[in-house]
Amino acid sequence: MSGNLVRGFAVASATAVTTVGAVTGVAQSSTHQAADDTETAAGDSTLLADLPMGQQAQVQAAYLTQQADTQAIAADNSARRTAEQTARKQAAQDAIAKQKAAQRKADQQKALQEAKDRQEAQQKAARSSTASGPISLAPQSSYTAADAKAIARQMMSGDQFQCFSNIVDHESGWNYKAVNPSSGAYGLVQAYPGSKMASAGSDWQTNPATQIKWGLNYMNERYGSPCDAWTFWQANGSY
Template identity: 65%
Template sequence: MSRISVRGFAVASATAVTTVGAVVGVASGSSQGSADPVEATAADATLLADISAGNHAQAQTASLTEQADAQSTAAEAEAKKSAEEAARKQAAKDAAAKKLAEEKKAAEAKAAKEREAELKAARSESRADASDFGVQSSYTVAEVQAMARQMVPGDQFQCFSNIVDHESSWNYRASNPSSGAYGLMQALPGSKMSSAGADWQTNPATQIKWGLGYMSDRYGGPCGAWEFWQANNWY
């Protein structure tokens, strides 16, 4: 029962009791002169009983109103408590998510910095140059790979090898007649490699030198080039 309905019931009960009392009083007063003492006593007793019943009804109504008020107050307090708890949990969840995102960002930045340092160190390593190898009329795959191992930084060699495997299968004379691509790295056009040496068509060391420069300038190194190659099938 709501506060309004309980209070309405209380008002109605009080009104009813007052009306009954008034009617009984009028009836008693109008017949007072002619009624005998026994009848007057009975009428008075009836009036007192009605008044007592009315007071009892009013007391019950007041009690119900107080109970309704108490229940409403308790419900409001519980709702407020629940809302505060939900807000606290959401705030904790948001804080945890923010912290996780910040930690992830910091870890990614650290990894990128370490990778850059590794690449820089790899580039600064003392490696063999194309001019360190004697010129031959021809080279086997094993000889070409041995040159590459001496020229390419150790931590980048596998990536370099993966690209050469796909592009030319380590054939330094590989030529694509339709596109004009040439050599170990399938430079397009092959004449690009002249920037590394005039013997780019016949010397695998010259081709390796050019390939390393190209991969480093464009992708940061052979592993960057290999990562791009895997996504696009070219580099």
């Protein structure tokens, strides 16, 4: 190796020269010491040129080793910073995803509660409309099925009437004087015993309005609504 190359290593790698010392090596002390070593190495570069070839190779190897260590440390630091940044980014994304999931769940629960509230309000309205049961038809000596249906339509909403009508179709065919020969159940909704309908009016035997009022109250109180009663009827063949 030429003297110029050794001098180059001595100047560019003063820390390495100091570490090697007299090629045997002592520990580097501080940044200020490294600066002093650089000046010393520059001043002593002529002496390094006079080193035997084997010692010059050791100086070169020490310099290259230090450079490799420095690069490895820098790479480790860079990898650590990248990992930390990735972890922070992932944590932020996880927090946002968790917040969105919680919001979706809250929205679903709110929608379910609103639907439940609407259903309860509809049932309450149906029950309250039944309490008075305003009937425009004047009392008659007899009523047809059409008359009874017209009365029922005035006492409940259209969808509830259809469910109510489905039950009455099966129970009595809209005959307000229908009697079950086996049980004695009576009227449009086949109350058993028929006298229970007296709670809705003393004319329960002859007035379909009284029977409808009692039957609607019964369905609301026992099942929640005529449609809920119809659902039960379909599953059990009676209500």
